[in-house]
Amino acid sequence: MNAMTRRIAVGTVAVSIALTMAACGKAGDKKDSSSSGGDSKNKSIGLLLPENATTRYEKFDKPLIEAKIKELCSDCTVSYDNAGADPAKQAQQVNTMITKGVKVLILDAQDSVGIQSSVEAAVAKGIKVVAYDRLAQGPISAYVSYDNEKIGELQGQSLLDAMGADAKPTSKIVMIDGDPADPNAAMFKAGAHKVLDGKVDIAYEQTGLWKDTVANQKVTAAITQLGKANIKGVYSANDGMAGGIATALKGAGMHVPLTGQDAELAGIQRILTDQQAATIYKAYKPEADATAEIAVDLLEGKDFKSIADTTVKSGSGQTVPAHLIPATPVTKANIKDTVIKDKLYTVAQICTAEFQAACKAAGIQ
Incomplete structure (x- = not known):
């Protein structure tokens, strides 16, 4: 092999090594993104709700959380799923969120005890988990619910x-x-x-x-x-x-x-x-809003302790920063001053033809 041939061969090997290293670097970057750590451009949040037999989850919680996240972070994306009251299905949904590479997971656990291993798996990949409405066991970053x-x-x-x-x-x-x-x-x-x-x-x-x-x-x-x-x-x-x-x-x-x-x-x-x-x-909106604010703060690495103003202890022993919202009893006497005043429902939604006489008797028109 003459000198010219040797120089060409060496150059070819160098280019090959450089391309291989670059390819490895990209693969590593992809792995980091899927593990939800270190990718500053990844603004993905997962939202998992427990069931749809209770009307609140699909009608209120989901749209309220999504709207607040979008208000706070216009370029954030939200991946959503509902467990349909199936704990095994929700565990698989957590795995899917891990694979998607979400950075923060809002989780309303169908089975708060059984979901612990899934929470641990998500956290091991660098995902911050916010327990919503129900306190899941495992290394939760924050919890938002009611007293x-x-x-x-x-x-x-x-x-x-x-x-x-x-x-x-x-x-x-x-x-x-x-x-x-x-x-x-x-x-x-x-x-x-x-x-x-x-x-x-x-x-x-x-x-x-x-x-x-x-x-x-x-x-x-x-x-x-x-x-x-x-x-x-x-x-x-x-x-x-x-x-x-x-x-x-x-x-x-x-x-x-x-x-x-x-x-x-x-x-x-x-x-x-x-x-x-x-x-x-x-009131669903204060719960949804506080959860969305904490999720976006976690996504952006900001301090959320001004929102999570207390702590609770989970069933697995963790002390979790929390925000607890008060609730109000509703009887016939205060329907107007609670769910109608807060625009949870309109008079038209409540007082359909079947209930018009009852609404009139209660002073709701």
């Missing part, structure tokens, strides 16, 4: 108020709690017991799994077991289940106080027609 034990207390007190003279230690009531996989359900239950224990006789208590059909079945069983004349009130942990319970009570020819939660449109309409005594209004 859920206080909500249980409000529910319990609303039931006692509606029972009036029947609120006495010998009066039997039925309690239909939420899904045990949801940590909020345990807090609602604890708060309700704090108020109800000793004031009434909780003669039958079961979980309704946040499903109207299950709640209907459980209350039907309670009526059979206790006798319809002996039941003086029913605690339902949310409005979705209260719908199934109201159907069971009506089928048995019963009219007793029934509570709920979430201020669902159907729940408000049941209150107007005296099929439900009260619900709990949790």
